[in-house]
Amino acid sequence: MFQFINTLLIGITSGAIYALMALAIVLVWRSTRVINFAQAGQALASTYFGYQALQYIDSFWIALIIAMAGGAILSALIEVIFMRILLKHTTSGAIAGVAPIIATLGLLEIIRTLVTLKWGGADVIVKAPLSNTGFSIGSNTLVFSPMKLAIIAVVTVLLLVFSVIFQKTSIGLSLRASAFSPELARLAGIRVDRIRTLGWAFSGATGAVAGLLLVTNGNGSLSPASLEFSLLLISGFIAAVIGGLESLLGSVVGGVALGIITAFVLMYISDSLFFIAPFVVLLLVLFIRPQGVLGKKGGRRA
Amino acid sequence: MSLEVRNLTVNHGAITALSDISFTVPEGELVAIIGANGAGKSTLLRTLSGLKDASHGTATWKGHNLLSGKAETHVRQGVAHVSEGMSVIPELTVEENLDLGAIWRRNKSEAATTKAEVFDLFPRLQERINQSADTLSGGERQMLAIGRAMMSKPQLLLLDEPSLGLAPLLVKQIFDAISNISRQYGLSVVLVEQNAMGALKIASSGIVLNLGRVAMTGTSQELISDPAVQAAYLGY
Numbered sequence: 001m002f003q004f005i006n007t008l009l010i011g012i013t014s015g016a017i018y019a020l021m022a023l024a025i026v027l028v029w030r031s032t033r034v035i036n037f038a039q040a041g042q043a044l045a046s047t048y049f050g051y052q053a054l055q056y057i058d059s060f061w062i063a064l065i066i067a068m069a070g071g072a073i074l075s076a077l078i079e080v081i082f083m084r085i086l087l088k089h090t091t092s093g094a095i096a097g098v099a100p101i102i103a104t105l106g107l108l109e110i111i112r113t114l115v116t117l118k119w120g121g122a123d124v125i126v127k128a129p130l131s132n133t134g135f136s137i138g139s140n141t142l143v144f145s146p147m148k149l150a151i152i153a154v155v156t157v158l159l160l161v162f163s164v165i166f167q168k169t170s171i172g173l174s175l176r177a178s179a180f181s182p183e184l185a186r187l188a189g190i191r192v193d194r195i196r197t198l199g200w201a202f203s204g205a206t207g208a209v210a211g212l213l214l215v216t217n218g219n220g221s222l223s224p225a226s227l228e229f230s231l232l233l234i235s236g237f238i239a240a241v242i243g244g245l246e247s248l249l250g251s252v253v254g255g256v257a258l259g260i261i262t263a264f265v266l267m268y269i270s271d272s273l274f275f276i277a278p279f280v281v282l283l284l285v286l287f288i289r290p291q292g293v294l295g296k297k298g299g300r301r302a
Numbered sequence: 303m304s305l306e307v308r309n310l311t312v313n314h315g316a317i318t319a320l321s322d323i324s325f326t327v328p329e330g331e332l333v334a335i336i337g338a339n340g341a342g343k344s345t346l347l348r349t350l351s352g353l354k355d356a357s358h359g360t361a362t363w364k365g366h367n368l369l370s371g372k373a374e375t376h377v378r379q380g381v382a383h384v385s386e387g388m389s390v391i392p393e394l395t396v397e398e399n400l401d402l403g404a405i406w407r408r409n410k411s412e413a414a415t416t417k418a419e420v421f422d423l424f425p426r427l428q429e430r431i432n433q434s435a436d437t438l439s440g441g442e443r444q445m446l447a448i449g450r451a452m453m454s455k456p457q458l459l460l461l462d463e464p465s466l467g468l469a470p471l472l473v474k475q476i477f478d479a480i481s482n483i484s485r486q487y488g489l490s491v492v493l494v495e496q497n498a499m500g501a502l503k504i505a506s507s508g509i510v511l512n513l514g515r516v517a518m519t520g521t522s523q524e525l526i527s528d529p530a531v532q533a534a535y536l537g538y
Contacts, residue, residue, distance in 0.1 A: 170401070170405050173394075173398060173401060173402060173405060174405060176393070176394065176398075177391055177394065177402050177405075180391045180392075180393045180394070181391050183353065183373075183385070184385070184389060184390075184391055184402070185402075186352075186353070186372075186373040186374045187351060187353070187373055187374075187377065187382075187383050187385065187389075188377065188402045188403055188405055188406070188450070188454070189374050189375075189377035189378060189405060189406030189454065190374060190405060190406070191374050192374070
């Protein structure tokens with residue numbers, strides 16, 4: 001029982017981080033129909049923004065907000081400078097749907113290189129604001145720690161803020177309308193180009209939180225070559241697919257589900273399955289329910 | 303305030319979709335544009351609302367050339383376009399679809415007044431206010447599409463085949479509603495229809511498009527009694 005609860009809590013914590021990455025991927029997918037591989041690089045760079053901020057200030061939480069702002073600006077710039085032009089110039093032929101996605105792979109490497117040039121290739125440490133020592137129950141010590149609890153709290157707050165923005169404000173209505181039907185959105189007077197940039201900015205800010213929380217959930221070490229960010233991207237993508245790739249709620253459900261499943265596989269089956277467990281989940285979802293757990297059958301036009 | 307279209311030519315790549323079209327929609331009048339599939343009717347509306355670029359010509363409304371602006375600015379000039387095939391967003395609720403129509407309006411209390419007027423016009427929409435639009439019947443969706451357009455407080459309404467896919471009884475209801483709206487608000491309306499008889503009955507004048515050209519113009523009465531129009535479009 002103790003081990004079960006421990007595993008569940010670990011799973012929920014990493015699942016919450018996957019959920020943020022999935023959300024970042026879905027926000028871009030919905031606004032631009034691009035799977036943005038550069039998201040891993042953007043999260044990496046944003047985490048370094050947070051690291052840099054921590055050199056001048058003490059508060060991790062203010063550094064987190066600075067990282068979000070930096071991530072949002074970086075993401076908006078990528079949309080305005082690269083995506084807008086690529087999408088305009090590749091409207092027909094076999095390359096049309098593919099060019100922007102390949103371009104994001106290129107961007108991923110460019111960002112990684114720039115980060116290495118700026119901050120060097122060696123590990124730096126982002127100090128967690130709270131203890132990573134687990135809570136104790138009687139004589140047993142959980143892996144679940146105050147930091148992990150804070151991660152779940154941050155993600156929950158962020159999701160609540162997002163859902164208020166999306167469901168209750170006219171900015172949110174503009175974002176949803178532009179995602180579902182750009183043409184009707186334009187006819188309603190929405191400047192869809194700007195809304196698209198805003199969608200990317202939200203995505204960048206979300207990815208920044210995912211990056212910083214990922215590092216502080218681990219041992220705090222950060223380096224441009226870190227495999228963790230690539231894994232974060234893959235987990236986020238798989239979580240987004242589980243959720244149906246369209247749905248914001250679905251990506252959250254997908255992320256948490258993936259985190260829990262992976263944690264249980266590692267604990268109860270074998271930790272050598274760490275790298276392949278998410279892929280097995282992806283394949284199962286694609287076989288059994290390709291539209292995603294919360295996706296609708298038939299789906300929408302792409 | 304009338305809509306003046308002069309020498310409008312629109313190309314789809316190498317194909318000419320509309321060629322040298324000229325017509326006038328006087329203020330507060332309802333003009334029907336009829337013609338077969340592929341005559342260029344939808345292209346005409348899409349060009350007027352800024353979704354498609356024109357190759358040549360002018361379309362003047364309130365001193366602005368509609369052909370040089372973008373769709374997202376036209377709505378601010380009082381132009382609303384209900385595009386072909388139930389132009390609502392199925393993922394949004396009825397109320398969100400309506401709010402979308404007024405999203406550019408700064409004065410939200412005025413927008414709320416307009417919403418109340420739309421509900422007076424289509425009480426069915428108020429009953430379904432929180433339902434997602436994809437649960438609506440075809441007729442209700444068309445009401446919602448027109449309601450959404452009304453939410454922008456338009457002075458020029460461009461309607462693309464509002465009767466498409468509706469049962470005969472509903473077709474009559476929708477045409478009646480369009481006619482009422484036009485009279486009640488003094489709206490200028492461009493009504494594109496394949497249901498030529500239904501459209502001409504509520505229009506003051508009509509334009510027959512054939513393969514991208516104006517084949518005939520006249521008052522609705524003239525067109526309804528014209529033997530060539532009867533044979534080609536009214537099914538006599």
